[in-house]
Amino acid sequence: MASSSAPAQVRSCVILATNDYSSHTYTFHHIDAAPFFSRPDPDTQAMDDGINLPPASARGYYLEFHLLLRGCERDAGVKVVSTDAERRTVIYNVARRAVRGGPMMHAPKDSPVSLAVGDGMFVFERRPASGHRRFEALRYDPLREDWFWYGIPMPPYVRDPGYRRSSITALTPAAGGRIWTTTEGVGTYSFDTRRRSWRKEGDWALPFLGQAEHVPGRGDGLSFEFLAVECNGYTSPNGPLCAVDLATATADSPPVVRGVWEEFKPPGEWTPSTPSLVHLGSGKMCVFRFFQTDRTGGSRNRRVVVITAVEVSAHDGEIKMVKHRSKSIRFQEHLGHITWIL
Template sequence: MSKRHHSEPNGGRTGKRPRRVPKKHLYLVLDDWHKGFSFSIHKIDVDALQDTTTDLHHGFPDPAALRLAAPVKRLHMDFTAMGSDIFITTNPCCPHTPALVFDTETAGLTMGPRPPVRLIDTTTFTVAADGTLYALTHRHVHEQHSFEAMSWAPMDKDEPWPSPTMRWSWKSVPSPPPFAMDDVITSYALHPDGHTIFMSAHDIRYHHLPKGTFSFDTRTSEWRLHGDWALPFQGQAYYADGLDAWVGLHKDGYICSCEVASRSSTSAVELEWKVTKEKLFHKDPERRLAFARPSLAYMGDGSFSLVESVLREGVEFKCAFGDRDGCVLHMSTFGLKYDRRGELQTTRHHTNSFVVSKHLQTVSPVVFWM
């Protein structure tokens, strides 16, 4: 989370220039480093990306912004973001391994908060709201969920000097999640009010039967059931103000928009939603990687970025992993709008493809806009 003060529109005092707003970039996380079982964070200029050709590129033109060697081979790392910071759990299976924080504004790397034991190798999803990072955990089937929150908290006055004035801290949300032990969370989204998190649960015992959509108010720590229907997304959706709708990934390769749920009402009627006619991912079923999911990021002003990792053409699955350039990363940027008939369609669609190495079958590319 960024620890900075925002200047006044006129610089705060006469004669002072307003503070320049840093340009945002895409930050792409891949398990592509030639050291093996290690990760890279690539900083990508969207404007330069859109100016490139549609040919297949071998790697990225610039060096990675950060490279991380895994402390244990064949184990993944967890990445999530809030503000201008990327939080990295270097070994999600070990409670004694510290987390790291990469500040994308300063390119600085520092020690982060050690995750609670409840979060070790258990996180279902994370979402930032009200300056706090929330994590829902579900270790195994038939075990209860927990909801954890991480934020900056003041240091105790009686702590020995010198000490920082602020620190990261984890705590359990006082109200436990209202999900049954066999429920899984399939989709979630932050309401445009900035403090209400919506999430949909399915019961895995009955072929993922929808259990309902719930919301959590970060101000009051209260849960609410809104209906026995589910949000039509896979994973996280983002609010796009130009559409006045949530936007996320729909099954079978389409982008989906959905009306925003009311924070206060309960309804038996499913929300209205639409999908694009154009397929933006899963275009080549025979080249799909079974465990690698696409990742979507919202860049503001109705623009999105989508990344997907697939097998390189002519490469067999068993030969694709390792330092072999066996995969292709498709990176798309696009806008969305409703046409005259109210149908959802893409605009300004650009796709660039990069030949990359991949070391872990179960790791998906992750993209952030920061």
């Protein structure tokens, strides 16, 4: 069962999954996070250039990757769980750099999203629809001494006569082993991972897009993600980093945004794409932003991945953030694209 009282997992590295065009596979690369937290620097335009992408530590053919943080006493440690359209599962132990087969999922998933909560991992379909075991959890069974998938209830709105299949636009773990999700045109619901039950929080949407990271503090703590912004008529997650206080939400109003920060300001000619945020534990986070350096796509265009380490602490609604100097990854074009950051 998920537990909110266990200490948070502290990670020493970030895993990048890249698609290798030459072999049609994915490769895992371990990024040591410690050097990113060695130089506090408030300058949002400063950046150290040219960090080499480490050699691949593992290779696989699977299409979806999920993070399993704590696990259980008999099989603890950070893991990357890979799944495919045939319901197959592979488990990669990050510390041991070892790959093993896993259990079959009960049903294939259409563009899944996942969250690690407590000692398990929860996988939702991005566009929920009625159906058997479309939402599942991966947990360790101490009696059978192995990992197994378990079906979890679908959100109640999928059974409403007027429901039209819509996308989950935001989700975040929260205090008490809950998961909050916003579904387009539906509102925000939360799932209790211990009681396996859903609750409607309101008709409003969470003020960010994508998957947030929860940083525990006094009370419920805060969820950090990129502020949803309007860009060319579309809602984009390319806004600044923001902190959302879920405890302030009511049935009539969404949670309050407690802080907004611009951790990196790119040159004006760079074109951004969807950023990613990784929480390493104890309030340490790495912000990944992706850019094309030439808006015209000319011969001088190159891909740049900028990593900025930040440390946050939240107590009684007061937030302190320390930004470290941004660094870029030297990324060779033939390696394909970074498709997952875990």
